[in-house]
Amino acid sequence: MKRAIWLSLAIYFFLLLLLASSSLRILLLTLTVIGISIAALFLYRIIESEVFFHLYNFIAVAALPVALEGYNPYSWVTIALAYALLALLLLHMYLYRFFQRFGMIKRETVVYVLLSLPLSFLSAYIFFHLPIGYGFWGIVGLGMVILLLLYFLVRPKSEESSNTP
């Protein structure tokens, strides 16, 4: 299982480069982003601060749209490909973090992580097929939904802020 931690990241980077190989410019750009991500990973191995863990993972996520720049972003195949690749990276993130902290990972965690991807695919499908998905009002509506979600998710919890015994 522990081998899967690095194997998933290696496959992810390899597939990114494979997908980016259609154009030299995109390939170089992808290589640069992957390089930065690996540099941050080395920093994380040295400093062992969780901030660097999320930094290299985010750079690795950001490498995905760069590598798929040459593909049609509205195509279902491209989106499915992006989610498949993201699944590899999420697996790496979860396996690495949980094995490091707790020495194990439950199947339930992996299932929920992988479940988020088909649900996202379904969300993207709904976004395309509902009229709100396009145009100015679509963007404003999406922005509003995001802001509302962020508000509800980041707000402090009542029991933490309360001073009552």
Next chain:
Amino acid sequence: MRTLQYYAFIIYFSLLILLGFVFISPLPVFLSIPFLWLIVFSEFRRKKEIGVKREFEEKRYVEGNTAEFKYEIKGESYYHIKDALNELRGYCKNICLEKKKVRLYPFGKISFKKMEIYFEDFLGLQANYLEKEDEGELRIYPKIEYMRKLQIKPRKTRTLLGDYPSRRKGQGLEFMDIRDYQAGDEMKRINWKATARTDKLMVNEFESERTGDTVILLDVRRFYKGEEEYEKLLNASVRAAATIATYLSRTRSRVGLVVLGRTVDWIYPSYGKRAMYLILDRLLYVRSGSISRLSFDYGKFIVSRFFPPNSFVILISPLLSWDIDDAVVELLAKDYDILVISPTLIGDGENLATKLLRIEREVRIRRLRIYSRVIDWNIEYPLTSLLKVMR
């Protein structure tokens, strides 16, 4: 409490949306959705109360023993629990019972003062961190070598009855002399063979067995850097002190202790198990953490100031400091009887400094042998094998 991963996912989500708008591409926006789903899963998952209980048998242990700890963990999450001795990690669903066996080594006292409990939900986005006040302690006593009978004994005894044969005649077990019968002598003491030979009543006389005062002077000062080597010497010295204290507490003699380490500390002589546990408890705290600047004169002063003359001083010291010889001579001059037990690691290190130290020590041992009994003890071998043949 939310974890850093939670906020990282929020930032991932926001930055990917931003990237989508900046580069006018829907792909980063689509990539942001899984992170949102993970946050939503974590938010809507029902949380259960969490808690940890620990049980262990709080008794006296000897180093090398195994103690069993039982942890009862309540909650549905990943956990990381850390107390003074153990660290547990894993996943618990509802109620879990974790057992952990720990081999206790080396000697010392472990006080459970704080327990750190960290719980994280199944997606690593919600966490609970508690710093619970903990209680309980483990006393791990140094390993003691069993000694049935020791030949070493104080040359001078006190007036009270004890286990050491004295030069006085009295009610003991060791035969000493025959003398004429006097009125009041017990019948059982009549030596019938001698009576038949001399044709007058003769009685046996025995050595009177008296008690003695013994002071264990433990020199655990560290002067040089090699901490690891010194730790071995210290452990051996403490085990030797514990062995001798345990043996002496079984005899009817008074035992005291002086520890010369980073500071000087002492225990007045007392009898029996009380003395043994007082000394063993004090030995739990002996450590060679930092370099000592104490001279041996402090030890000499404490012995001569607080312990009666005629006491039997058992000095346990690696004899690495130059001031020991003169102090030992001074104590002898003050009527103390001294036995030196010098633990050493013969054969360790072949550099010039080690050779010099070894030569210095040998010279010191030769000088001490003129005045007192000295045991040059290679700690690879048991101390009792040397003490058995020592008189």
